[in-house]
Amino acid sequence: MKEQQHSQASSCSGCGVQLQSGKPELPGFLPEAAMGRDPVICQRCFRIRNYNEASSVAVDQDDFLRLLGSIGSTDSLVVHIVDLYDFEGSLISGLQRFVGNNPVLLVVNKIDLLPKAMNVNRLRNWVQKQAKAEGLRTVDVVLCSAKRNMGFEHVIDALEQYRNGRDVYVVGATNVGKSTLINRLIRDYSDMERELTTSRYPGTTLDAVHIPLEDGKAIIDTPGIVYATRMTEIVPRSFLGSLLPDKPIKPLVYQLNAGQTLFIGSLVRFDFVEGDRQSFTFYISNALNMHRTKLERADELYADHRGQLLGGPSLEELESIPAWTRHSLRVKRGVNKDVFISGLGWIQVNGTSGALIDVYAPKGVKVMLRDSMI
Incomplete structure (x- = not known):
C-alpha cells in the first residue's frame, strides 16, 4: 500500500510542483520518509502552512509563459483573477494572445479592501472600461472576495453559465488570491478533498494543479505570473x-x-x-x-x-x-x-x-x- 502511495504522489497537492527528495534547495523537496503520506505536500508548502515561512525557490518565467501559451490549443473557459487593490499591476494585459478564442471570465478579487460605501455597479463599469483599454475581451466581470466569502455565489453562477462542460483554466499574477479562490471552488464545486497552499508570499503555486470535476473535466490552477513592476515583488518578505x-x-x-x-x-x-x-x-x-x-x-x-x-x-x-x-x-x-x-x-x-x-x-x-x- 505504501509503495502505491509513493508512485501516485508525483506532485505536491498544495502547489502542484513535481516532488523530489534529492535536492532541498530546489522546488518540490520532500524527505524520502514523508513520501508515503496522504495527502502529500512538499516541505515548502508545509512550512508556509504551519509556520508562515516561505523558502526562496524560483520557477523559470519561460515555463509560466509556455503553460499559458498551451491554453490556446484547448477548448476551455479561462478564469482570469485580478487583485482590485492592484488592478493594473495584476492584470495580464497580453492574455488574449495566449488563450486564443477561449472565453475569458474576469474575476476581480479583494473587493473587501475597499470602503463599504463603494458603489458596486460603478466599480464594475470601471473594471470593464480598464480591461477593455488593456486589450482584454471578457464574457463577463464578477466582483468578489474569496477571503471574506463576498460575492462568491456569483463566481459559481458564472462558471455554470460559461463553462459548457469544458475544463477551466485559472490564471493570474502572484498574490492575487488565486489559491484562496480555488480552495473555495474545491469546496463548492468539486468532490475532491484537498486544499491548495495559500499565503501572503508571491508565487505560492509552482506548477499546474489539476482538480477533477464530477463530469470528468478539471479546474487547472496555473502558477502565478511574477511581475517585477509590483512593489510586492521587491520589498523584503518580512515587510x-x-x-x-x-x-x-x-x-x-x-x-x-x-x-x-x-x-x-x-x-x-x-x-x-x-x-x-x-x-x-x-x-x-x-x-x-x-x-x-x-x-x-x-x-x-x-x-x-x-x-x-x-x-x-x-x-x-x-x-x-x-x-x-x-x-x-x-x-x-x-x-x-x-x-x-x-x-x-x-x-x-x-x-x-x-x-x-x-x-x-x-x-x-x-x-x-x-x-x-x-
Missing part, C-alpha cells in the same frame, strides 16, 4: 504584512499646498509641486507610516531618517530595494485621476484646478495616472 492590507482600507485625506511632500514609509515620496491648495486621498495599507514635510526639506529628511522616523522598511532592508526613480505626472484641470503605484495602492487627486505631481518610487515599479476608481 509584506505591512504593505498588503487584510481589512478594509481607511482612506487618508491630506489638504496640501504646492511645495509640500508626503513620505509613505521609506518606500515612496509624493511631491505636490504645482497647483492650487487641494485634497489628496491615499488608499494604502493603514499599517504604513505617513510623514508630511516641506518640499525643500524632503531630500535632507529622507537622507537622515529613512528606515527610522519615516517608517519601514528598515535601513538594512532598504539596501536590497532599487533606488528611486522620479515620475512627473500632470493632472489636467477638471479631470478626476488616480496616481497608481503598483503593489502599494493609489492616491486620488480630488482638486478641480489641476496639479503637477512628482512621485519617487523604486526603479521598475509601475507608476501611472488612471481614471479614478472611486
Whole structure:
C-alpha cells in the first residue's frame, strides 16, 4: 500500500510542483520518509502552512509563459483573477494572445479592501472600461472576495453559465488570491478533498494543479505570473504584512499646498509641486507610516531618517530595494485621476484646478495616472 502511495504522489497537492527528495534547495523537496503520506505536500508548502515561512525557490518565467501559451490549443473557459487593490499591476494585459478564442471570465478579487460605501455597479463599469483599454475581451466581470466569502455565489453562477462542460483554466499574477479562490471552488464545486497552499508570499503555486470535476473535466490552477513592476515583488518578505492590507482600507485625506511632500514609509515620496491648495486621498495599507514635510526639506529628511522616523522598511532592508526613480505626472484641470503605484495602492487627486505631481518610487515599479476608481 505504501509503495502505491509513493508512485501516485508525483506532485505536491498544495502547489502542484513535481516532488523530489534529492535536492532541498530546489522546488518540490520532500524527505524520502514523508513520501508515503496522504495527502502529500512538499516541505515548502508545509512550512508556509504551519509556520508562515516561505523558502526562496524560483520557477523559470519561460515555463509560466509556455503553460499559458498551451491554453490556446484547448477548448476551455479561462478564469482570469485580478487583485482590485492592484488592478493594473495584476492584470495580464497580453492574455488574449495566449488563450486564443477561449472565453475569458474576469474575476476581480479583494473587493473587501475597499470602503463599504463603494458603489458596486460603478466599480464594475470601471473594471470593464480598464480591461477593455488593456486589450482584454471578457464574457463577463464578477466582483468578489474569496477571503471574506463576498460575492462568491456569483463566481459559481458564472462558471455554470460559461463553462459548457469544458475544463477551466485559472490564471493570474502572484498574490492575487488565486489559491484562496480555488480552495473555495474545491469546496463548492468539486468532490475532491484537498486544499491548495495559500499565503501572503508571491508565487505560492509552482506548477499546474489539476482538480477533477464530477463530469470528468478539471479546474487547472496555473502558477502565478511574477511581475517585477509590483512593489510586492521587491520589498523584503518580512515587510509584506505591512504593505498588503487584510481589512478594509481607511482612506487618508491630506489638504496640501504646492511645495509640500508626503513620505509613505521609506518606500515612496509624493511631491505636490504645482497647483492650487487641494485634497489628496491615499488608499494604502493603514499599517504604513505617513510623514508630511516641506518640499525643500524632503531630500535632507529622507537622507537622515529613512528606515527610522519615516517608517519601514528598515535601513538594512532598504539596501536590497532599487533606488528611486522620479515620475512627473500632470493632472489636467477638471479631470478626476488616480496616481497608481503598483503593489502599494493609489492616491486620488480630488482638486478641480489641476496639479503637477512628482512621485519617487523604486526603479521598475509601475507608476501611472488612471481614471479614478472611486
